[in-house]
Amino acid sequence: MTEPLRIGVLAVQGNFREHLSVLRRLGVEASEVRKPDQLDGLDGLIIPGGESTAIGKLVRAYELEPAIRGFEGAIFGTCAGMILLAREAVDGVPDQPFFGLIDIVVRRNAYGRQVRSFETDLELAGEAKPLRAVFIRAPWIESAGPAVEILARYDDRPVLAREGRILVAAFHPELTDDTRVHELFCEVAREAASVRT
Amino acid sequence: MSEIGTMRVKSGLAEMLKGGVIMDVTTAEQAKIAEDAGACAVMALERVPADIRAQGGVARMADPTKIREIQAAVTIPVMAKARIGHFAEAQILQALEVDYIDESEVLTPADEEHHIDKWNFTVPFVCGCRNLGEALRRIAEGAAMIRTKGEAGTGDIVNAVRHMRAVYGGIRRLGSLCEEELYAEAKNLGAPVELVKWVAENGKLPVVTFTAGGIATPADASLCMQLGADGVFVGSGIFKSDDPAPRAKAIVEATTHYQDPEVLARVSQGLGEAMASISTAGLDESQLLETRGW
Numbered sequence: 001m002t003e004p005l006r007i008g009v010l011a012v013q014g015n016f017r018e019h020l021s022v023l024r025r026l027g028v029e030a031s032e033v034r035k036p037d038q039l040d041g042l043d044g045l046i047i048p049g050g051e052s053t054a055i056g057k058l059v060r061a062y063e064l065e066p067a068i069r070g071f072e073g074a075i076f077g078t079c080a081g082m083i084l085l086a087r088e089a090v091d092g093v094p095d096q097p098f099f100g101l102i103d104i105v106v107r108r109n110a111y112g113r114q115v116r117s118f119e120t121d122l123e124l125a126g127e128a129k130p131l132r133a134v135f136i137r138a139p140w141i142e143s144a145g146p147a148v149e150i151l152a153r154y155d156d157r158p159v160l161a162r163e164g165r166i167l168v169a170a171f172h173p174e175l176t177d178d179t180r181v182h183e184l185f186c187e188v189a190r191e192a193a194s195v196r197t
Numbered sequence: 198m199s200e201i202g203t204m205r206v207k208s209g210l211a212e213m214l215k216g217g218v219i220m221d222v223t224t225a226e227q228a229k230i231a232e233d234a235g236a237c238a239v240m241a242l243e244r245v246p247a248d249i250r251a252q253g254g255v256a257r258m259a260d261p262t263k264i265r266e267i268q269a270a271v272t273i274p275v276m277a278k279a280r281i282g283h284f285a286e287a288q289i290l291q292a293l294e295v296d297y298i299d300e301s302e303v304l305t306p307a308d309e310e311h312h313i314d315k316w317n318f319t320v321p322f323v324c325g326c327r328n329l330g331e332a333l334r335r336i337a338e339g340a341a342m343i344r345t346k347g348e349a350g351t352g353d354i355v356n357a358v359r360h361m362r363a364v365y366g367g368i369r370r371l372g373s374l375c376e377e378e379l380y381a382e383a384k385n386l387g388a389p390v391e392l393v394k395w396v397a398e399n400g401k402l403p404v405v406t407f408t409a410g411g412i413a414t415p416a417d418a419s420l421c422m423q424l425g426a427d428g429v430f431v432g433s434g435i436f437k438s439d440d441p442a443p444r445a446k447a448i449v450e451a452t453t454h455y456q457d458p459e460v461l462a463r464v465s466q467g468l469g470e471a472m473a474s475i476s477t478a479g480l481d482e483s484q485l486l487e488t489r490g491w
Contacts, residue, residue, distance in 0.1 A: 011216070013216045013217045013237055013453060014214075014217075014237075050215075050237065051213065051273050053272055054217055054449075057235045058453060061235070079213070108272065109272065113274075113296055114294075114295075114297065115201070115202070115291065115294050115320050117206045117209065118201045118206060119200055119205055119206055120199040135206075136206065136212075137296070172212075175205060
């Protein structure tokens with residue numbers, strides 16, 4: 001029997017509890033990450049949605065920035081988390097840390113303020129059944145480098161993408177009962193773990 | 198098909214605010230300070246509750262010019278308050294594209310019997326409550342987020358604690374009742390039986406629940422989080438204190454690390470004087486804001 005995956009969820013602010021409960025439903029050993037040493041021994045990390053400005057500042061204040069940069073497991077960023085993992089934002093705020101772990105440029109609050117937040121069906125690459133996706137003051141991917149694989153689009157804009165061990169979504173898979181995106185991340189984490197050993 | 202304004206979309210934004218601090222601000226400059234301190238949202242208003250309390254008169258929705266200035270100054274969500282039952286103020290706030298409307302007892306109520314029918318709006322609403330029945334009535338009217346009321350503008354946490362105990366204790370009590378008892382309990386609570394059953398089954402409210410009213414220190418924020426709040430609203434506690442920026446930062450840190458007394462000890466030191474506070478036990482019934490709401 002394979003050992004259960006160990007995945008942490010960055011829990012400084014935002015929707016971390018829902019990610020933890022989805023992961024647990026999938027049989028993952030899931031834990032909250034608030035301090036750098038809590039990354040030790042993890043196969044993957046989820047950076048959840050929340051307020052990217054707030055999460056960015058807190059990541060810096062709590063010295064998590066170098067720890068996340070040095071983390072070798074898989075990382076999944078949703079919404080605010082996608083922004084933090086990007087190379088840059090076209091409308092970027094100064095002082096916001098960008099990890100640059102995936103070769104994308106994002107636009108924050110790309111669809112507008114909350115009254116323009118929406119839910120919709122996305123076509124997933126290689127899947128017959130559409131995926132219900134909830135976009136909350138969401139970003140989109142403005143441009144992506146050649147190594148980035150686009151897994152779903154909305155209105156021609158990429159909203160789900162992968163580069164190696166990094167997965168990003170502009171929407172919130174943790175707000176619906178459909179666990180396919182989290183299952184995909186578990187696969188990414190297993191692959192990353194097998195590369196490291 | 199794409200849909201806006203669904204309950205999932207409305208409550209979804211509140212989900213993203215969890216573990217965060219929402220700060221009352223009256224100017225673009227204060228909004229910047231709040232954002233820099235790590236606030237997850239700001240509440241734009243004309244006067245903070247302590248000033249409303251001191252000055253009296255009728256407290257209304259903020260001037261749209263002020264709301265626009267604050268929206269232009271920050272990228273975090275901007276909320277604004279409408280009077281209880283004042284759906285025209287709410288329509289204006291929706292037209293301004295504020296991210297959340299607080300139908301708030303801090304402003305002077307416009308209707309003595311009815312709250313706003315919040316299902317009619319695309320913009321989500323947060324509403325105050327003192328107990329489980331009040332929370333469920335607001336949710337039945339379409340509120341996508343709840344905050345316990347506390348007693349705004351006092352710097353005294355005791356009412357907030359009473360309200361959280363009432364809500365979370367009430368939820369735990371529902372879990373102990375059998376199905377037939379839930380019908381009578383729904384009547385006692387003055388809340389729809391479907392919602393009462395949902396809460397009994399799930400052991401929580403169906404929407405995110407923050408705490409408000411009287412939070413003045415990092416320790417207050419930690420207390421609220423430990424009692425079960427998903428996050429905190431800080432009104433007068435920051436910008437009526439001696440030195441707002443460090444206090445704002447400290448309260449944010451205390452909200453994230455609410456279970457870590459060492460962090461709390463560090464962030465609590467050297468913050469200067471808290472806001473000028475009033476003990477709510479000495480307040481007259483007519484001076485209470487928490488009793489507004491039906």
